[in-house]
Amino acid sequence: xxxxxxxxxxxxxxxxxxxxxxxxxxxxxxxxxxxxxxxxxxxxxxxxxxxxxxxxxxxxxxxxxxxxxxxxxxxxxxxxxxxxxxxxxxxxxxxxxxxxxxxxxxxxxxxxxxx
Amino acid sequence: xxxxxxxxxxxxxxxxxxxxxxxxxxxxxxxxxxxxxxxxxxxxxxxxxxxxxxxxxxxxxxxxxxxxxxxxxxxxxxxxxxxxxxxxxxxxxxxxxxxxxxxxxxxxxxxxxx
Numbered sequence: 001x002x003x004x005x006x007x008x009x010x011x012x013x014x015x016x017x018x019x020x021x022x023x024x025x026x027x028x029x030x031x032x033x034x035x036x037x038x039x040x041x042x043x044x045x046x047x048x049x050x051x052x053x054x055x056x057x058x059x060x061x062x063x064x065x066x067x068x069x070x071x072x073x074x075x076x077x078x079x080x081x082x083x084x085x086x087x088x089x090x091x092x093x094x095x096x097x098x099x100x101x102x103x104x105x106x107x108x109x110x111x112x113x114x115x
Numbered sequence: 116x117x118x119x120x121x122x123x124x125x126x127x128x129x130x131x132x133x134x135x136x137x138x139x140x141x142x143x144x145x146x147x148x149x150x151x152x153x154x155x156x157x158x159x160x161x162x163x164x165x166x167x168x169x170x171x172x173x174x175x176x177x178x179x180x181x182x183x184x185x186x187x188x189x190x191x192x193x194x195x196x197x198x199x200x201x202x203x204x205x206x207x208x209x210x211x212x213x214x215x216x217x218x219x220x221x222x223x224x225x226x227x228x229x
Contacts, residue, residue: 009155032216034216034217036220041222041223042222042223043119043205043207043220043221043222043223044158044205044220045220046217046218046219049216049217089157089158093216102148102160102163102173103158103160103216103218105157105158105159106157107155107156107157108157
């Protein structure tokens with residue numbers, strides 16, 4: 001049973017516009033969420049994260065929003081640039097107890113930014 | 116220089132062969148992880164280690180073994196490779212303790228089992 005879901009396998013956006021990548025989770029015990037970006041032939045690189053005690057975290061062009069009641073988070077990229085074209089993974093972590101050692105990943109969304 | 120390195124970057128082997136994938140890190144982190152990525156399946160955890168004396172199975176450990184030779188080195192072995200172990204393999208590290216949930220990944224090893 002998939003605990004972290006990224007329901008859109010791919011997304012195409014025009015350069016300069018906003019990219020919105022979505023992620024849903026089922027385990028209400030997750031308390032920390034991360035977004036990773038992955039280029040072909042490279043490992044995932046950390047992009048931005050958010051703790052469950054917050055509803056928004058911003059870092060330059062990247063903002064992550066968390067809606068705990070809906071068990072939903074989203075990554076906004078504004079403005080989108082061609083270099084943002086990559087696969088984006090959503091991941092979740094349990095803060096304490098069993099499972100606190102690991103990240104649970106979604107299947108990824110491939111973002112294509114069209115010049 | 117990269118903080119997390121993996122060797123080899125690419126490997127082709129035959130069914131039944133033993134193969135070892137190696138990971139080294141210079142981040143000084145205690146925790147190390149091995150993941151595999153298959154198309155459309157995201158990253159799945161194979162094994163993880165909190166320190167040299169602590170090794171734990173992840174979600175998909177069958178057919179794999181690991182060795183933590185030192186704090187900085189974590190190896191993944193396929194004792195008898197099979198074609199459905201063809202995948203991208205990633206090593207990751209993480210500092211211990213709360214507030215350090217971020218894992219840092221190596222560049223990956225692309226493995227093809229014929």
